[in-house]
Amino acid sequence: MSTQIGPESETTPDHKYLQIADDLRRRISGGELRPGGRIPSRAELTRRHGVASAIVSRAVSILVTEGLVECRQGSGAYVLPPKTRLQLSRAWYREVRGGSPFAGDMEAQGKAPAWRTHSRMVHATADVARRLAIAEGDPVMRTVYVYTADEAPVQRAVSYEPYALTQGTPIALPEDGPHAGRGVRDRMAVIGVTVTHRSEAVSARGATIEEARDLRISLGVIVTVLRRTYFADDLPVETADILAPGDAAEFVYVLPMDQAGP
Amino acid sequence: MSTQIGPESETTPDHKYLQIADDLRRRISGGELRPGGRIPSRAELTRRHGVASAIVSRAVSILVTEGLVECRQGSGAYVLPPKTRLQLSRAWYREVRGGSPFAGDMEAQGKAPAWRTHSRMVHATADVARRLAIAEGDPVMRTVYVYTADEAPVQRAVSYEPYALTQGTPIALPEDGPHAGRGVRDRMAVIGVTVTHRSEAVSARGATIEEARDLRISLGVIVTVLRRTYFADDLPVETADILAPGDAAEFVYVLPMDQAGP
DNA sequence: TCGGTCAAGTTGTCTACTCAGATCGGTCCC
DNA sequence: GGGACCGATCTGAGTAGACAACTTGACCGA
Numbered sequence: 001m002s003t004q005i006g007p008e009s010e011t012t013p014d015h016k017y018l019q020i021a022d023d024l025r026r027r028i029s030g031g032e033l034r035p036g037g038r039i040p041s042r043a044e045l046t047r048r049h050g051v052a053s054a055i056v057s058r059a060v061s062i063l064v065t066e067g068l069v070e071c072r073q074g075s076g077a078y079v080l081p082p083k084t085r086l087q088l089s090r091a092w093y094r095e096v097r098g099g100s101p102f103a104g105d106m107e108a109q110g111k112a113p114a115w116r117t118h119s120r121m122v123h124a125t126a127d128v129a130r131r132l133a134i135a136e137g138d139p140v141m142r143t144v145y146v147y148t149a150d151e152a153p154v155q156r157a158v159s160y161e162p163y164a165l166t167q168g169t170p171i172a173l174p175e176d177g178p179h180a181g182r183g184v185r186d187r188m189a190v191i192g193v194t195v196t197h198r199s200e201a202v203s204a205r206g207a208t209i210e211e212a213r214d215l216r217i218s219l220g221v222i223v224t225v226l227r228r229t230y231f232a233d234d235l236p237v238e239t240a241d242i243l244a245p246g247d248a249a250e251f252v253y254v255l256p257m258d259q260a261g262p
Numbered sequence: 263m264s265t266q267i268g269p270e271s272e273t274t275p276d277h278k279y280l281q282i283a284d285d286l287r288r289r290i291s292g293g294e295l296r297p298g299g300r301i302p303s304r305a306e307l308t309r310r311h312g313v314a315s316a317i318v319s320r321a322v323s324i325l326v327t328e329g330l331v332e333c334r335q336g337s338g339a340y341v342l343p344p345k346t347r348l349q350l351s352r353a354w355y356r357e358v359r360g361g362s363p364f365a366g367d368m369e370a371q372g373k374a375p376a377w378r379t380h381s382r383m384v385h386a387t388a389d390v391a392r393r394l395a396i397a398e399g400d401p402v403m404r405t406v407y408v409y410t411a412d413e414a415p416v417q418r419a420v421s422y423e424p425y426a427l428t429q430g431t432p433i434a435l436p437e438d439g440p441h442a443g444r445g446v447r448d449r450m451a452v453i454g455v456t457v458t459h460r461s462e463a464v465s466a467r468g469a470t471i472e473e474a475r476d477l478r479i480s481l482g483v484i485v486t487v488l489r490r491t492y493f494a495d496d497l498p499v500e501t502a503d504i505l506a507p508g509d510a511a512e513f514v515y516v517l518p519m520d521q522a523g524p
Numbered sequence: 525t526c527g528g529t530c531a532a533g534t535t536g537t538c539t540a541c542t543c544a545g546a547t548c549g550g551t552c553c554c
Numbered sequence: 555g556g557g558a559c560c561g562a563t564c565t566g567a568g569t570a571g572a573c574a575a576c577t578t579g580a581c582c583g584a
Contacts, residue, residue: 015536015537015538016537016538017537017538018471041563041564041565042564042565043563043564051538051539052538052539052540052541053539053540053541054316054538054539054540055537055538055539057565057566057567058537060565062481062482065468065482066467066468066470067467071564071565071566072546072547072564072565073545073546073547073564073565073566074545074546074547074548074563074564074565074566075546075547075548075563075564075565076547076563076564076565077564077565085463085465087463090515090517185519195519196518196519197516197517197518197519198516198517198519199514199515199516199517200514200515200516200517201347201349201512201513201514201515202464202486202488202512202513202514202515203347203486203508203509203511203512203513204466204484204485204486204508205328205484205508205509206327206328206484222466222467222468222484222508223466224464224465224466224486226464227512246465246466246467246484247465247467249465250463250464250465250489251463251464251465252461252462252463252464253352253461253462253463253464253515254459254460254461254462255352255459255460255461255462256458256459257447257457257458257459257460277566277567277568278567278568279567279568303533303534303535304534304535305533305534313568313569314568314569314570314571315569315570315571316538316567316568316569316570317567317568317569319535319536319537320567322535333534333535333536334534334535334576334577335534335535335536335575335576335577336533336534336535336536336575336576336577336578337533337534337535337576337577337578338533338534338535338577339534339535525584526583526584527582527583527584528581528582528583528584529580529581529582529583530579530580530581530582531578531579531580531581532577532578532579532580533576533577533578533579534575534576534577534578535574535575535576535577536573536574536575536576537572537573537574537575538571538572538573538574539570539571539572539573540569540570540571541568541569541570541571542567542568542569543566543567543568543569544565544566544567544568545564545565545566545567546563546564546565546566547562547563547564547565548561548562548563548564549560549561549562549563550559550560550561550562551558551559551560551561552557552558552559552560553556553557553558553559554555554556554557554558
């Protein structure tokens with residue numbers, strides 16, 4: 001079942017664009033090229049390495065996707081400061097404290113939190129229906145949340161609640177009425193539904209057009225995606241797609257080790 | 263605090279490489295190009311669209327990073343089947359069960375699990391030192407794990423343990439000796455260290471060269487990254503970068519709602 | 525039948541350009 | 555002094571190829 005890897009045969013292909021990217025990476029981490037400063041221009045790198053300009057472009061674009069460098073057309077390519085990712089807490093106890101977990105996170109990190117929302121009734125897609133254990137086409141309340149820290153968008157969530165569950169109750173609109181903004185657990189408690197646990201599946205992909213617009217990033221930029229579902233004893237009562245730019249935020253879980261399993 | 267999200271103008275740039283990528287994407291989702299089948303060759307696409315071959319290459323490489331297409335040198339570019347993501351459980355109770363959580367996950371999903379490892383002593387980088395609360399340059403045991411399901415790599419982990427902690431003990435080499443492969447919690451218990459909790463921070467980025475090689479994906483393909491640290495009462499005892507292709511796997515947390523916070 | 529060779533086709537990398545559009549500093553004129 | 559303008563410089567996109575490495579299938583001889 002388990003085998004040793006040999007002395008790690010580092011087969012480094014000697015492609016020029018990789019070599020140039022490596023060279024630049026080293027000069028950045030070595031401090032020769034400082035954050036805020038400009039890396040050598042395409043013309044200069046072409047001379048220095050004796051390659052065609054397309055190769056230099058390719059090398060630089062690797063550093064761009066790695067988040068080390070930012071290109072400004074007409075000006076140059078600049079070394080970015082090492083980013084400290086915003087921490088978005090997903091800890092198992094976060095729901096207990098009351099108030100908004102997002103606001104707490106941001107205030108703990110010295111950022112001013114804010115958000116805007118928009119709710120709309122829609123028919124469940126196949127994916128949403130499966131996640132909520134309802135039939136495709138059933139009515140669901142869809143709410144989009146865009147969270148900002150110091151005016152910059154950092155997180156976007158699209159939440160779905162089965163309309164059959166909340167219809168006619170004071171919590172039918174998640175962000176309206178006396179229980180607005182109180183979190184799924186507390187809101188569900190209002191109508192006598194006890195949320196027992198939640199499931200969160202994390203993956204990653206490129207941003208869609210709507211997501212890129214709301215988060216003010218470029219189309220296709222890497223985002224971390226969290227598919228969350230709240231359950232009341234195996235009955236799904238809410239599900240959401242929560243996402244954040246991969247290089248600007250991270251979801252943080254703190255998990256104790258001394259619990260017994262189910 | 264709450265505002266409407268209005269409709270917005272969608273500025274679609276008319277670059278040729280994006281158009282060709284769009285065209286291919288549509289032909290794939292429309293069923294004209296089927297999974298397992300080959301997309302038109304570079305020569306054919308240059309004829310069809312009347313562009314230079316470099317532009318076609320760029321378009322195809324976009325689909326590669328999106329995980330829609332796989333290139334085989336000398337053969338062609340093939341449409342990949344729509345993937346159902348493998349579930350990699352991070353549940354709070356998973357460590358309790360004994361055995362390998364990865365093997366359990368894979369067997370539950372009908373896949374044959376396997377892994378290979380390689381350990382080496384290195385000096386702590388600034389990042390690793392900060393995460394382990396040691397000094398930069400201190401010796402650490404670095405272990406690379408590559409996990410496979412049905413022979414296909416699905417997860418890669420790079421683990422760091424402070425050598426000062428395990429030096430001279432039977433667990434100095436994580437994957438050697440009587441306690442090999444037993445997980446950090448159990449191994450630390452052997453030397454009298456009680457792991458109390460762990461922290462996991464999830465984000466996403468493009469794969470580096472080493473990561474792409476180990477996971478058999480292309481350079482820059484989107485990966486989900488999990489930075490895990492085990493603690494014994496606020497003392498970090500191990501930290502790891504765990505990653506999986508964003509489109510092939512997801513990390514799943516199941517969190518109870520009825521716990522009291524710290 | 526089996527195995528080896530060979531040619532055609534395909535991708536990966538690269539060259540040597542061109543042109544468009546943005547930036548930025550300096551200069552000149554009012 | 556302030557603003558308009560200009561030119562040098564830079565990146566983004568594209569053209570029109572070339573060559574190497576690899577795959578694949580057809581063909582041929584033992």
